Every structure is written in structure tokens, then in C-alpha cells.
Amino acid sequence: MAGQVPERAQVVIIGGGIVGASVAFHLTELGWTDVVLLERHTLTSGATWHAAGLVGRLRATHNMTRLAAYSADLYERLEHEMGHPTGFKKVGSVSLADNPGRMEELVRGAGMASCFDVEVEVVGVDELVERWPLLNPEGLVGGVWIPGDGQASPVDTTMALAAAAKERGARIIEGVTVERIRTVDGRAVGVDTDQGPVDAEYVVTCAGMWSHE
Structure with a gap:
């Protein structure tokens, strides 16, 4: 995906991990x-390829639960409707509670997840052991089972x-280091790279832990 850096673009995205690829998508x-x-290197060469790829739908807030459920559905859609493999497999997950407060949270x-059509079951200790026979039930009070959770390949998902x-017109250029974000009156107007400047209406930084560089 190497190529010549353009003189301008409506949007410049910095970083080719899963976040940058998702913004482009x-x-x-x-x-x-x-x-x-x-x-600056190749897609997924930063933190993305270290990720475990766990895809869970249940989160602590409404918005995060909506986002997580959307992500899981998207990974399936990329593979089944668009023909881009993500390695997503629905294997289900269990979340455990070892005290009443944690159980109340789960x-x-x-209940919140069910509002977004996320299938979830509150289960007792016996069913937890049935779902995961290697589990040591000592001290547990219960948990939840989410059959739609799973795991995806972070690299494959980013590539997808x-x-x-x-396919929809974005340009992805590898081997280009962004050296500086240019600003005018506090607003980003482009970037300077090791291959020349790029003017832009919008600049989106998705460089993660390397953003400070």
C-alpha cells in the first residue's frame, strides 16, 4: 500500500492501526x-498486532455497550457481506462475580445490554462450571454468559x-512518517511528512502511544 504522498486531502489520518483503519472505513x-x-511503517505494526482480539459486548455504560455491540456486528458484516476476513469467531464469554457487589454490577x-438486543444470561455457579469445566468455583456467587462474544484477529480486522x-476511495500510504501537524490559529491545516507536506481540512491522530512523537 505504498504510494506517493498527495499535496492535499480533505482528511489526513495519522496511524495505520485498527483505530486509524476504522476511521478511514x-x-x-x-x-x-x-x-x-x-x-510510518506497515499497517498493524504498532500496538494493534499485540492485542488479544477479544470482542465483548457488555460494558459499564450505555454508550460503550452500544459501541461494543456495533463492533461485534461490524466484524461479522465485514466478513460475510463484504468478503474481507476478520477471523471473528463467536465462542461466547463468561464474566464472574466473587461478591454481591460485583454480581449486582453484572x-x-x-439488563442494559438487553436493551440493545445483546443476548445475555445471568447464571449461577453451577452453570458457570458447566460452561467452563476448568473453572474453580470456590468463592464465586454467579456471573453472566454472553453467547455472542468472541475473538477476532486484530491484524485481519485492520486489513479488512x-x-x-x-474500495470506497480512501488512499492508504505506508512508509511515511508524519513529523509535525501544522496549525493556524489553533486549528490543524495539514501535516509535514518525511516525503513532503500535505494540506488538509481535517487531521485525525490515531497514532496511539506514539502520538507524542
Whole structure:
């Protein structure tokens, strides 16, 4: 995915991990085609390839639960509808409670998840052991079982998002280091790279732990 750096773009995305690829995917899904993603090495070469790839739908807040459920559905859609493999497998998950307070939190989260059509079951200790025979039940008071949870390949998912974004017009350029974000009156107007400047209406930083550089 190497290529020449353009002189300008509507949107410049810095970083080719799963976050940067996701931003490119969703912008192009909204019809933004003048999108350029710049990655200093190769896609997924940063923190993304270290990730475990766990895909859980239950979170502590409404918005995070909505986002997590959407992500799981998206990974399936990328593979089954768009033909880009993500390695997503629904294997289900259990969350455990070893005290009443934690159990109350899980039950509250389960109720919230059901509002977003996330299938979730509150289960007792016996069923937890049935679901996961290697589990030591000592001290547990219960938990929840979410059959739609699973695991995806972080690398494959990033590549799938990037490929779908490219199909809709995004440009993904590897081997380009962004050296500086240019600003005017406190607003980003482009980036300087080791291959020349790029003017942009919007700059999105998705460089993670390398952003300070």
C-alpha cells in the first residue's frame, strides 16, 4: 500500500492501526472519499498486532455497550457481506462475580445490554462450571454468559477495514512518517511528512502511544 504522498486531502489520518483503519472505513462509509491514511511503517505494526482480539459486548455504560455491540456486528458484516476476513469467531464469554457487589454490577449491565438486543444470561455457579469445566468455583456467587462474544484477529480486522475503505476511495500510504501537524490559529491545516507536506481540512491522530512523537 505504498504510494506517493498527495499535496492535499480533505482528511489526513495519522496511524495505520485498527483505530486509524476504522476511521478511514467509517468516513468512506459516510461518503467521504478524499481520505488519506499515513502509516510510518506497515499497517498493524504498532500496538494493534499485540492485542488479544477479544470482542465483548457488555460494558459499564450505555454508550460503550452500544459501541461494543456495533463492533461485534461490524466484524461479522465485514466478513460475510463484504468478503474481507476478520477471523471473528463467536465462542461466547463468561464474566464472574466473587461478591454481591460485583454480581449486582453484572446484573445491571446485563439488563442494559438487553436493551440493545445483546443476548445475555445471568447464571449461577453451577452453570458457570458447566460452561467452563476448568473453572474453580470456590468463592464465586454467579456471573453472566454472553453467547455472542468472541475473538477476532486484530491484524485481519485492520486489513479488512483498510481494504473496504480503499474500495470506497480512501488512499492508504505506508512508509511515511508524519513529523509535525501544522496549525493556524489553533486549528490543524495539514501535516509535514518525511516525503513532503500535505494540506488538509481535517487531521485525525490515531497514532496511539506514539502520538507524542
